[in-house]
Amino acid sequence: MNKIIGLLLFTFTLISCKTSEVEIFVENGLLIENAQIISPDDQTISPDSFIVVDGDSILYVGKDEPNLKGSFATIDAAGKYIIPGLIDSHVHVTGTDALSDDEELDNPEIVKNFKEQLPKSYLYFGYTTLIDLGTAKPERLTDFQKAVIGPDLYYAGGGAVIGNGYGLSNWNDDIPNFIYQENEDYPIPEKYLKENHTPKAVAQRIASSGAIVLKTYYEPGFDPTQPRFPTPSKTLMANLKMEAHKNNLVLAVHGNSLEAHDFLGNAQVDVIAHGLWNWGNHRLDSTGVIPEAIKDVLDTEIKNKVGYMPTLQVINGLRELTDSNYLNDPELEHVLPNELIAYYKANSNTMYANVFGNAPKNIISNNFNRISNQGKVSMKYMNDHGGHLLFGTDTPSSPTFGNPPGYNGYLEMLEMENAGIPLGNILAMATIENAKAFNLEKLYGTVEEGKKANLLILNKNPLQDIMAYNDIEQVIINGKSLNRKNLSAKNVDE
Ligand SMILES: [Zn+2]
Incomplete structure (x- = not known):
């Protein structure tokens, strides 16, 4: 199934299953559970949230646990904070x-x-x-x-x-x-x-x-x-x-x-x-x-x-x-x-x-x-x-x-x-x-459906501690999740 049909199906299921669970088909997906998502717009935190990524974009952000079908990996973000890259x-x-x-x-x-x-x-x-x-x-x-x-x-x-x-x-x-x-x-x-x-x-x-x-x-x-x-x-x-x-x-x-x-x-x-x-x-x-x-x-x-x-x-x-x-x-x-x-x-x-x-x-x-x-x-x-x-x-x-x-x-x-x-x-x-x-807000700047899946999973709350930006657990770039330590120049030299 190509991505467009997947997206259409997704839209359809969202409409048809509003009261029950959200069914989403992904080809190359990522599910982030238990996320505390920080909004840079108003600095609110949405706890216990789910984020679904497919390919390089965010398909779903919400409190309802999605029923995910297809091929995907799961990240449990309990205790962590999610911000846009x-x-x-x-x-x-x-x-x-x-x-x-x-x-x-x-x-x-x-x-x-x-x-x-x-x-x-x-x-x-x-x-x-x-x-x-x-x-x-x-x-x-x-x-x-x-x-x-x-x-x-x-x-x-x-x-x-x-x-x-x-x-x-x-x-x-x-x-x-x-x-x-x-x-x-x-x-x-x-x-x-x-x-x-x-x-x-x-x-x-x-x-x-x-x-x-x-x-x-x-x-x-x-x-x-x-x-x-x-x-x-x-x-x-x-x-x-x-x-x-x-x-x-x-x-x-x-x-x-x-x-x-x-x-x-x-x-x-x-x-x-x-x-x-x-x-x-x-x-x-x-x-x-x-x-x-x-x-x-x-x-x-x-x-x-x-x-x-x-x-x-x-x-x-x-x-x-x-x-x-x-x-x-x-x-x-x-x-x-x-x-x-x-x-x-x-x-x-x-x-x-x-x-x-x-x-x-x-x-x-x-x-x-x-x-x-x-x-x-x-x-x-x-x-x-x-x-x-x-x-x-x-x-x-x-x-x-x-x-x-x-x-x-x-x-x-x-x-x-x-x-x-x-x-x-x-x-x-x-x-x-x-x-x-820079006219890039359709793609970047918040954790929202339709935007690029460029996300940071932080161990600390960046609204409370500036050092959160040097305590990154994972970097998600274009939907791909990377452990921070693998990005270090030290790691290459080993
Ligand atoms: Zn310059």
Whole structure:
């Protein structure tokens, strides 16, 4: 019997047997009994529930014990908690963690092992759906996509960087979807046709590649002593938004400074892909009070319902370069191959120097702690005033070993809790809020009939204990149930 007939029968039996038992036929099924299902929408728990999965989707969720026919396995979830799989809406899966392109070429064995482990590392920490928000070269996503077991991956179809702006230095990189904005200082090189680099042409190309997001950038630069990168004008951003929406793409924009957030909040973009941690001339002092200028910008984002990804781990991950002990964290052994950890240990000083030169470690560490705290204060303000927080980590964001795949999401959650974000909000952000913001709520974000069977079985209640996200019993991905320990990098090495 094919799946459609099964579904029809299922619908029929549901109607005909409402008062007795629910009869369901499954071909390749999974029955979860005694489930305590947590709703990320309203944070209620439905005890003693049943979940029926067939193939990769959820067929039934309810209190009535279904009469299951066909071929299926059973999981007794007594005492456990079931939540939908987590969504990280800002990752980059195309590289080898913190290795540069040259280092990748020099270390093919490490690259091979890392790429095999990468999808499992995300699953190990419960991330069953990822959105890659970068990737000038979408063909590099295929390594990740061809893994037999891995999270569902969505992408941005190649960054729509602003012609000769951030991410496109001196036209030297091959970025097929750059946007050209008239600029006397940066005339478009002869090898490109202007009409191929308008918002309209780029949005169409990105949509036809299968992407769900148009990612662009507002980044004047990080070093005030250097000339500014060109940034998009208001008109260009409005056009980008219009063309993105015409093509059913979500407009997500890189920006983390006061200037960028001011611009992007007023431009009413869909999502700002970073938190506001760079406060310009303002600084977080010992009073911990948020400056009025920061509040004003965040208030505009709240009023305009702009999605906001705190991405706290971007700053923390850079700070970890100052900490020689970080690489001894035993959690790393679950998400990174041994050889890569050993490589980092041998090269940690060089990696530090590549990013921070010979600046003293304690000064860098203090600075990054302050910037990180600014990010947390901005995030808390958004949370407390009805802002639209989304869960995205930007893993890995910089050449640092401080953004390990999967584990980085858990670290981001710990930081959120630390900053006073309620556990229910953290769960909602990483599930239903992300699903809605990226037009994926038909498939993800809650445990409901018709959605993808991407589920986590947790030993603890994540509404009471953040450590529940590091106490996962089983990960169900596309209907397939996996023991967490089999996803660990340690397990592969044995
Ligand atoms: Zn990013």
